Every structure is written in C-alpha cells, then in structure tokens.
Amino acid sequence: MAARTVKLAVIPGDGIGPEVIAEGLKVLEAATAPHDLAIETTEYELGARLWHRTGETLPDSVAAELAAHEALFLGAVGDPTVPSGVLERGLLLRLRFDFDHYVNLRPVRLYPGVESPLAGVTPEDIDMLVVREGTEGPYAGAGGVLRKGTPHEIATQDSVNTRFGVERVVRYAFGKAAGRPRKKLTLVHKDNVLTFAGELWQRVVREVGAEYPQVSVDYCHVDAASMFFVNQPARFDVVVTDNLFGDIITDIGAAITGGIGLAASGNINPDNTFPSMFEPVHGSAPDIAGQGKADPTATVLSAAAMLDHLGVPEASRRIEAAVAADLKTRAQGGEPRSTSRIGDDLAARVAEQG
Amino acid sequence: MAARTVKLAVIPGDGIGPEVIAEGLKVLEAATAPHDLAIETTEYELGARLWHRTGETLPDSVAAELAAHEALFLGAVGDPTVPSGVLERGLLLRLRFDFDHYVNLRPVRLYPGVESPLAGVTPEDIDMLVVREGTEGPYAGAGGVLRKGTPHEIATQDSVNTRFGVERVVRYAFGKAAGRPRKKLTLVHKDNVLTFAGELWQRVVREVGAEYPQVSVDYCHVDAASMFFVNQPARFDVVVTDNLFGDIITDIGAAITGGIGLAASGNINPDNTFPSMFEPVHGSAPDIAGQGKADPTATVLSAAAMLDHLGVPEASRRIEAAVAADLKTRAQGGEPRSTSRIGDDLAARVAEQG
Ligand SMILES: CC(C)[C@H](C(=O)O)[C@@H](O)C(=O)O
Ligand SMILES: CC(C)[C@H](C(=O)O)[C@@H](O)C(=O)O
Numbered sequence A, B: 001m002a003a004r005t006v007k008l009a010v011i012p013g014d015g016i017g018p019e020v021i022a023e024g025l026k027v028l029e030a031a032t033a034p035h036d037l038a039i040e041t042t043e044y045e046l047g048a049r050l051w052h053r054t055g056e057t058l059p060d061s062v063a064a065e066l067a068a069h070e071a072l073f074l075g076a077v078g079d080p081t082v083p084s085g086v087l088e089r090g091l092l093l094r095l096r097f098d099f100d101h102y103v104n105l106r107p108v109r110l111y112p113g114v115e116s117p118l119a120g121v122t123p124e125d126i127d128m129l130v131v132r133e134g135t136e137g138p139y140a141g142a143g144g145v146l147r148k149g150t151p152h153e154i155a156t157q158d159s160v161n162t163r164f165g166v167e168r169v170v171r172y173a174f175g176k177a178a179g180r181p182r183k184k185l186t187l188v189h190k191d192n193v194l195t196f197a198g199e200l201w202q203r204v205v206r207e208v209g210a211e212y213p214q215v216s217v218d219y220c221h222v223d224a225a226s227m228f229f230v231n232q233p234a235r236f237d238v239v240v241t242d243n244l245f246g247d248i249i250t251d252i253g254a255a256i257t258g259g260i261g262l263a264a265s266g267n268i269n270p271d272n273t274f275p276s277m278f279e280p281v282h283g284s285a286p287d288i289a290g291q292g293k294a295d296p297t298a299t300v301l302s303a304a305a306m307l308d309h310l311g312v313p314e315a316s317r318r319i320e321a322a323v324a325a326d327l328k329t330r331a332q333g334g335e336p337r338s339t340s341r342i343g344d345d346l347a348a349r350v351a352e353q354g
Helices: A017-035 A048-054 A060-067 A086-098 A163-178 A195-209 A222-231 A243-256 A297-309 A313-331 A339-353 B017-035 B048-054 B060-067 B086-098 B163-178 B195-209 B222-231 B243-256 B297-309 B313-331 B339-353
Strands: A004-013 A037-043 A071-076 A103-109 A127-133 A137-146 A154-162 A184-189 A216-221 A238-241 A264-268 A276-280 B004-013 B037-043 B071-076 B103-109 B127-133 B137-146 B154-162 B184-189 B216-221 B238-241 B264-268 B276-280
Touching (some): A017 A339, A060 A086, A071 A086, A103 A297, A127 A163, A137 B154, A154 A163, A154 A195, A154 B137, A163 A195, A184 A222, A184 A243, A195 A216, A195 B137, A222 A243, A238 A243, A264 A297, A276 A297, A297 A313, A297 A339, A313 A339, B017 B037, B017 B071, B017 B297, B017 B313, B017 B339, B060 B086, B071 B297, B103 B297, B127 B163, B127 B243, B154 B163, B163 B184, B184 B195, B184 B222, B195 B216, B276 B297, B297 B313, B313 B339
Parallel strands (some): B071 B276
Antiparallel strands (some): A103 A127, A264 A276, B103 B264
16 A cells, blocks of 8 residues: 555546546656555546536535545636636636635746747747736636626726735745746736736735845836747746736747647645646647547646645656657657557656656 | 928837937838928927926826827837836826727738748738727726735726727727738637626627628637737737737737837827827837937838828838838848938838839
C-alpha cells in the first residue's frame, strides 16, 4: 500500500475534455508511481450532458463532495448546445469562486523545438509566469439589465476589487518573483482609465513591494502589455494582473508559445482551505472532439502543476522533462500522433526517468 | 482663395506629440493643395504644461472653441510628471465623450515591405478594420471606492452598455463590412463571463445583422480573438467590439503590423454633431521626445483618415499611397531618417502624385 493517497476529483467535461483528461491521468500515474503516492480518482459527470438531463450545472451535493478532495482535475466545459455562459458561470467559475482559487497560475514558456508564430524568438525570450487573480474583478458576475428589449436598455457589468483580494494575489506574485532568477514583477492594469481599481492595484503593489526590496517592479497598461507580449516578450518575468486582463494576456501567451494545445493552468487556493483545480487553458473544442486529434500536452502540464501543488515537485519536473523531450522530437518531424499516442509516449518517457 | 476652408483644431500635446503633428500637418497641406481646400489651423496648448500651470485639463471655454471646428488633430497626451489618468480622463477621454466619438476606427493593415513580428505573414493575411466603441463600456468612469486605505477597501469599476450606444456602433460596423470585399463582421466580446453586456451586444448584432444579409457574422471571445490576431489574423475582416476590448486588440493589431509607429485612428462622430478627432494610436513616448526619433507615419495616416471623414477621399488615397511607397523603400534599407525628414519625404511623394 502506498504511503500517501491523494483523493483526486476528475471532471472530464465536454468535447475534447474526456480525451485529454484520460492522457493526463495516464501520465500522472506514471509520474507518481515511484513516489509511494497513490492517486485515487473519482469521476464527476458535470457539463453539458448533466445540464441537458437535469438543468443543473453543479448540484450542491456534488460541490460538497468535490470539496472533500485534495485536488480537482478538469478537462474542459462548454458545448454549442448550451447557451454561452451557463456552464462557464455555473460550473467553472463557480468552482473557482466557491473554492477560493484566488491564484490562477499560468506559465508562459516557449519550449525548445516548438515553433512560435513570432519570428526569431528563442526559448530564452519567453519564460514568464502569469499570476492572474481568480476570484473577483469583472468576473464577479455583478451587474444587471434595465428596460431589456427597449430602445432605453442599459446593461452594466461591474468589476469588484477588494484590498483583501488584491493584496493576497499580489503577495503571492511577489513570492514567486523573489524565487526566480530575474526577480522582476510587472503589474498589468489600465490605471489611466479604470482609475478606481487601478489605483488600488498600484497602491497594493507599492506597499507589498516594500517587503520585497530584491524584486524590481514594473507597470504596463494592458494594451501596451498585449503589444509587448508580441514584440518584446523578453520584457516579462512574473506578471500579476486582474481576472479579465489575465484571461486575455494568457491567451496571447499561449499563442506566442505555440498555441493553446500547450498552455497549462492551475486554479490555486494557496491557503488550502479548499481543493485547488488544474485544467488546460483551452476549451472543449467541439469541432475536433472524439477524433483523437486533441493535443493532451496542456492537460499533462496541468497535471505537473498539480504535483507541484501537492508537494511532489520531483514528479512534476519529470513530467516537464518528458514534455520537453517530446516537443523536441516533434520539431524533428514525423507522423502526427493521436491524442492517446501522445499520452502513451509521455507516460513512457516519464516512466523511463523514474 | 480656396473654394472650401476647413477649420482644424490642432492639439499637439506632450512628448513626441508636437513633433509628429508638425509632420502630419505638412503632409495634410501637400495632400489638400490640389483640391482647392484650405486647412485653417488653430493650435491649442492642452496637456501636461497647461495642467502644471493652471491645474486644468480642458477649460470649458476651450472645449466650446474646439466644438466650433470641423475636426480635431491630436498628437499625444500624457507625461510622467502628471498622475496617471489625469490627462487621459480629463482631456482625451473627455473629448471622445463630450464630442460623442462613438466610433473609434482603427485599420489594422500590414503594408508591403513592413516587417511583422509574425513569421511568414504577408499583407494579404492582415487587412482588417477594427470598429471600437468610443463612448461607453468600462470607459464610462463609473465606479467608486469604499473604506479606502483600510483592510476592507473595495474599488469598483462599472461597464455601462446601452442599447442606443451599442446599436449605433454595430450599425456603423455592418455598413463598413458591407462595403468591403469579404463582407465579414466579427463581434469580439466575452459573453460567457460578462453575461449582461455580452447578451446585449450579441442580440444587437443579430438584430442589426438581419438588415445586412450579405454580411457574414462571426463571434469570438476576446481571449480567443487576441490569440487569433497572433496566429490566424486572416480570420478577421471588420471587427466590432467594446471600448476596452477594442483598446487591447488594436494594440495587438499595431504590434502585428509593425508597431505603434504606424497605427492610425479616428475618433469619429458619424452624425457630425461635433467635430471628429484624429490621432495616432501611440502615446507621448517621453523617452524619445525632442530627439527627432519618432515615426510620424501613424499621425500622417490619421490625417488620411481625417480627409476621408471630411469627404476628400482622393487626397486620403494619395497619402496612403505615399506611405505605402515610403514603407517599401524602408524595406530596401538605408539610413534611419529623422521625424521631420520622413515628413518631408512623405509630403514630397504626395505632391508628386498631385
Ligand atoms: C471558459 C472561460 C470562463 C475561462 C475564463 O474566462 O476564465 C477561460 O477562458 C479560461 O481562461 O480559463
Ligand atoms: C491613452 C488611453 C486613455 C487611450 C485609451 O485607452 O483609449 C489609448 O490607449 C488609446 O488606445 O487611444
């Protein structure tokens, strides 16, 4: 019997979600085997099918069960047959909010051998860590509609930013920056227009920054940052930003590092009051679902992030090394592989290093 | 005497603003000369200096004078000595809002000979027109702060979207799409998260779209759109979006088409109830101010947009042709030229074609 058992709730979700999750679990298994660590999975069928059957996105009883796990592993949710926002707000964001995932951690790294759409960039040019706030901002769901359907209709959407919420994620980001060689933190916001929220973010970065004199602090408006991701990505080391700006710039980050098929993320509750959740940045991609065409790498890298969070960094490094090696062989050409074949290859590489 | 005199208010602004505006006026002069059109300019010293001297950003009397012009030509405002937001909100955005510039028109075109940071793209791949809403959304300035400076501080920032405001810009965008060869309109929003505002934008696009059966309509979340600008820019023809998303994606647009030095914009009041305003997308770049290093091309192209708006499209086309020719010669190498030298060269090219 393994010395430690991790209870993992698995939410494969919709579209390509189940396909990539299967490979993620395969690699997770291979990575933890040598560590006397057993992963005990329970699968939850949440997403489009449940919603169609019952009209529910996340029954309270299921939420309570999920909360009793050590971590969550999610594929992707969303489906063209479900109105936009229903599963996003009712399931994905509800989990992030209810489980207080105030750090949405998204590494943006160009792996050697991976082709970037940017001309002439090398892996040295793109190695950042985006720390996206995950529990407030424009994602709060606040707002409303007046006089709907009339010429006088008004729809509002409110960004809610608290000192508490901003400070904890900023503090986390400084901690990350202090642990990296460049020790640089860039705040991305739009304080010249969103003056109320922007001033709060700026002030908190200034105040928390005083505790981290070794970290150099920079600021970039989100429009300029979006441009610099494309034409000066080497500017960035750790980036801290709000929920919506983080959503946007991490997709640019995915684009410049070879696409959404490689972008991993962790929805982290650093205080461990609830389980953290790991998921690829990509969506459910219904157009390629069920065809074995999805790249499971983003999910596999999300599993690596999970192992970091669970305190098994060696296993995490082995997965990253396996991914790096796999991506290098892709650069040398060869047949395109199916989703499960890529998973098999990654699991084999991880096992070899074990 | 010229048959028509256009009264143009000129706001050179801060940093490189005055330098690029001087060249913009030079080229404007050359372009209008053969058209029996006189440009009568009045310069307004608004920006950092006025603010330092008087604490004012836009005195009401000046606003009233500006309103009596046919168009406004603005360089850039903002200066590190002025707190972030003061000039942006107090001058630039006040003009956009007071003069009801509900269309912020930003072409995203890769000119032949210009190097894009994207590998392997050609001018055929990038030719879009972003129609950014200019008078509402998160730019409304709505929001506030509670319990400032305490651990319980809350800062809110509200996006205000009206049927009236969304419909008029969407209608304008459909009109533009209908007049282009591809006849494609993409709405960019985040309707799965910003559900109140997103649903309004979607519904308005659907309803107005029924009047334009020849235009094909697409939708993209802002995060995906930001990614596609980088790895599939050819997807887009006309893009319509809100004020903040438009701010972000047009900077990505500038990045992929060779940088902010070439990106033009028009803040347009299509109803002509107030003067429209033309300005480069770039800021005041204080780091290179006064050194003759700024590229005036974005300002020159903004002058071309102004001539379109003033009903002199032939003069506008001549400026664009001059810019295209100039950019091609840059690709052939040669000494870097000063701001005024580029302006001279462009004016000479425009005159040659006259
Ligand atoms: C699906 C959507 C709600 C989500 C988000 O906006 O956060 C996604 O884009 C992401 O980045 O994880
Ligand atoms: C200076 C700033 C207020 C402005 C904006 O956000 O609109 C600028 O970024 C732009 O795009 O014109």
